[in-house]
Amino acid sequence: MSSVLIIGGGAAGMMAAIAAGYNGNEVHLFEKNDRLGKKIFITGKGRCNITNASSIENHFSNIIYNEKFLYSAYNNxxxxDICNMIESTGIETKIERGNRVFPLSDKSSDVIWALDKMMKDIGVNVHLKSEITKIENSNNKVILIDKHNNKFAGDKCIVATGGMSYETTGSTGDGYKFAEKMGHTVSKTYPSLVPFNIKEEMCKQLQGLSLKNIKLTITDEKGKVYFQEQGEMLFTHFGISGPLVLSASCYICDKFKEHDFYAYIDLKPALDKETLDKRILKDFNENINKNFNNSLDKLLPKKMIEPIIELCNIDPYKKVNEITKEEREILVENIKNIPLTISGTRGFxxxxxxxxxISVKDINPKTMESKIVPNMYFVGxxxxxxxxxxxxxxxxxxSTGYLAGSSIY
Ligand SMILES: Cc1cc2nc3c(=O)[nH]c(=O)nc-3n(C[C@H](O)[C@H](O)[C@H](O)COP(=O)(O)OP(=O)(O)OC[C@H]3O[C@@H](n4cnc5c(N)ncnc54)[C@H](O)[C@@H]3O)c2cc1C
Structure with a gap:
């Protein structure tokens, strides 16, 4: 039996505490906030998308880098397993579109409650409002020092301090500093799954408009495609957001120094240019005596009509029967290719x-223990x-939290 000190009461830290506790260890968990799981609380817009009920292969195809490092953790x-564990406390789960798992109640607080209950049941000692500022390693012991200079000694330490996003949740990058000080490599951090700022004023005009079934393409200044997918997006006062945009950010968030990026929106991905032109002609024929700006209601969301006409540089009051073939071509081009200049991300x-x-090269994938400092583990x-x-x-x-906790006896 070991005494295990865990820094961070988020998803990874609580899971590590449960697993280490099940093994009969004496576990102390230190959380700087006055409560556990502050970030879990806001996940999935307050509903907590706990996991994805799909194969390990599918999980790996959705992990951007270093997925191979996770083989042992996911097999373990x-x-x-997480669904069964949460359900064992009486909290039911459900599977939604895209195999996303949520608590049946749609309340992230139920997930936090379940983890807290399991920790209580196995006697984990939770220290709230306990911000660790220093880690010392001496004589096979790990010593944690908090910001009031209290010292806690243990045999093993699991660092589960999270990243740097939404820092009001407590994730302020402390773990990177601890790891670096002990000689680990920490690669540069970037905000990811993040909305984009857009240069064009058009987004402000369109703010609040949500688009479904559109195609988003992201390229660099040379036209190299970094992302192309269909789905949902949203215009905001600063630019663009929504599921497609967040996914796209994964592919370019760390490349803004080297490249300029552009977003292209295809409002009608199901129609090729020829079919779309036929569709426009049909709408025009039904509105033959109307002004151009009153002829697109069936084709485009209302908010979108004015900006698209501006992009086409066609007189909005021109009669539909006066629109030329060339002008129709320009319209088709802009409906299928709205160009936007990405000026950056919205930040952490x-x-x-x-x-x-922390570089996974410095971590043993079978246990999550550091290869550089024995008795130190890093998870999440x-x-x-x-x-x-x-x-x-x-x-x-x-998975990483569980593997670390269950590796300690
Ligand atoms: C808005 C939002 C929505 C999200 N929705 C989802 C979703 O639905 N599904 C999904 O899979 N992922 C989601 N994520 C991502 C997911 O929440 C994180 O990847 C996950 O919480 C990381 O867990 P972690 O335990 O490693 O870190 P965290 O959850 O960040 O926990 C770290 C904890 O350590 C504590 N801590 C930090 N430093 C110290 C210190 N020095 N001393 C003591 N304590 C310290 C922090 O206060 C914090 O409680 C979302 C993230 C955000 C921001």
Whole structure:
């Protein structure tokens, strides 16, 4: 039996505490906030997308970098395991579109309650309002020092301090500093799963408009495609957001120094240019005596009509029967290719996750123990691991947290 000190009462830290506790260890968990799971509380818009009920292969295809590092962790503790564990406390779960798992109640607080209950049942000692500022390693012991200079000694330490996004939740990058000081490599961090600022004023005009079934393409200044997918997006006062945009950010969030990026929106991905032209002609024929700006109601969302006409540079009051073939071509082009200039991301405060972190090369994938400092373990988002939306990021926290905790006897 060991005494285990865990820094961070988020998803990874609580899971590590439960697993270490089940093994009969004496577990102390230190959380700087006055409550546990502050970030879990805001996940999935307050509903907590706990995991994704799909194969390990599917999880790996949604993890951006270093997925191979997670083989042992996922084989040891899968998405099914986290669901079974939470359900064992009486909290039921449900599976929604895209295999996303949520608590049946739609309340993230139920997930926190379940984890807290399991920790209480096995006697984990939780220290709230306990911000660790220093870690010392001496004589096979780990000593944690909090900001009031209290000292806690243990045999093993699990760092589960999370990344740097939404810092009001307590994730302020402390783990990176601890790891770096001990000689670990920490790769540069970037906000990811994050909305984009857009240069064009058009977004302000369109703010609040949500688009479904559109195609978003992201390219650099040379036209190289970094992302192309269909789905939902949203215009905001600063630019663009929504599921597609967040996913796109994974592919370019760390490349803004080297490239300029552009977003292209295809409002009608199901129609090729020729078919779309036929469709427009049909609408025009039905509105033959109307002004151009009154002829697009069936084709485009109302808010979109004015900006598209501006992009086409066609007189909005021109009669439909006077629109030329060339002008129709310009209209088709703009409906299928709205060009936007991405001026950057919204930063850590609006990022779902952090790209970068402690290099997985310094961590033993079979236990999560540091290869550099014995008795030190690192789990969750503090590691250089990140995934797309869909429950994949929390699964990284559950699996790595569980593996570390269950590796300690
Ligand atoms: C708005 C939002 C929505 C999200 N929705 C989802 C979703 O639905 N599904 C999904 O899979 N992922 C989601 N994520 C991502 C997911 O929440 C994180 O990947 C996950 O919480 C990481 O868990 P963690 O335990 O590693 O870190 P965190 O949850 O960040 O926990 C770290 C904890 O450590 C504490 N801490 C930090 N430093 C110290 C210190 N020095 N001393 C003591 N305590 C310290 C912090 O206060 C914090 O409680 C979302 C993220 C955000 C921001």
């Amino acid at each position: 503790f899968s998405s099914e 405060n609006e990022a779902i996750i952090t790209r970068g972190g 988002e503090v590691l250089d691991l990140d995934a797309k939306t869909g429950g994949y990021n929390l699964q990284i926290a559950w």
